[in-house]
Amino acid sequence: MEHLLPLAILLAVCIAFPIGLAWRIAKLDEASRGAWALKAADSLLFFGLILLVGRWDIAGLWTRAVLVVLVLLAFAASWWRHARRPWALVRPLWRAHGVTLVSLVFYATAFGYLAVGLAPAGSPTSLAFPLEGGRFMVAQGGNRTLLNHHHAHRRQRHASDIVAVGPAGFRAIGAAPADLSRYVVHGAKVVSPCTGTVASVRDGLPDLAPPRRDKANASGNHIVIRCDALQVELAHLRQGSVVHKAGDAVTVGQRVGAVGNSGNTTEPHLHIHAVDAVTGEAAEIAFDGEVPVRNRIFER
Incomplete structure (x- = not known):
């Protein structure tokens, strides 16, 4: 409770x-x-x-x-x-x-x-939106800790957590259901936000019923894509959904997995962040020119 x-x-x-x-x-x-x-x-x-x-x-x-x-x-x-x-x-x-x-x-x-904190901190790199088939909303995002609980983390300073909302305007049926299928975003198609090469992949971890969390595997099932000077990570993917292996070439909009609830997460959502491949520092990104900040809606 x-x-x-x-x-x-x-x-x-x-x-x-x-x-x-x-x-x-x-x-x-x-x-x-x-x-x-x-x-x-x-x-x-x-x-x-x-x-x-x-x-x-x-x-x-x-x-x-x-x-x-x-x-x-x-x-x-x-x-x-x-x-x-x-x-x-x-x-x-x-x-x-x-x-x-x-x-x-x-x-x-x-x-x-x-x-x-809702404005870009610098000049973000524009990527394609990494989800398809729904009305999506940024749950964590922005340049203030009150708007984005990732903001204090060096590599995830500009990370975002993305959920989906249904016709009634809620991200789930119920306040905090344990049934993953009640979350609108669960199973949503995750696509590559850029053209690049798969740097690393993790799959096989179970999708956990909220509020269970796998703190030992923070990102859960995930894929990291090398996009020019950036490494973009898409995390908390559904078990068995990752369709690529390290070294594969991917194009923007190509399917890479599905939203799940694996890793250190309280409920189904897509986590995305980018780091500079050379320095390892967090890199700010935008989707089609719009920075993902809390409560911003993207329809795809």
Whole structure:
């Protein structure tokens, strides 16, 4: 049951907090529009942070849309109630609104910090998207640890974890099912993101039912492709799905395996990262010109 606690916290942050923020905005009753604007902006920035860091493949894409509408309606209703009130703030400003001002600066700084993490860190190498046949979403990706838990790792600094979402907007049927077939991405076709040569392959490891993990074999079944100056790794593949061996030439878009749940992974997804073949340092990549950052959607 321990693995369900982080999931429960995530759902509370993604769903309960925005509902609470909408209620807070709707109930505002300030003496001036200036005071209202400070408190409304404070709540909106907090909501913006949740939109950035939330795992909406788990909480649901349609859930996110409903919450955005709810917050905007609360904002509009609150604005209408304050529209004819004066703008002047109570003085001294710090004494009357100090807590709100501190909160506002904190949320604005955090939002800016994370928003910068959604932009490329440098000049990423453009590759083809490595999955076919679905609507895919980046679960881990970006240049901030809060957006990408790989970011602190030297070789995986720009790694991404990719899942798929179904018509209802969820990455699985159920919150954390043990049945691999309930994950939309399980079995999805993995293709080479570039033309190159297979550097190494691992297959034969079992696909584990969540939350079991194989920490001794972090990448699980995987393939590493040498693409010019990069070595691109595609990991956590389905047992028996890898169709190449070391030394094989592959072309962009050619099938190399299928998504599984092998190795040190909590649920089915495709892990991809690239390193500079000479230095061994992480290399930033993009898919068809778009950097894979948290919650970005790719349809193929």
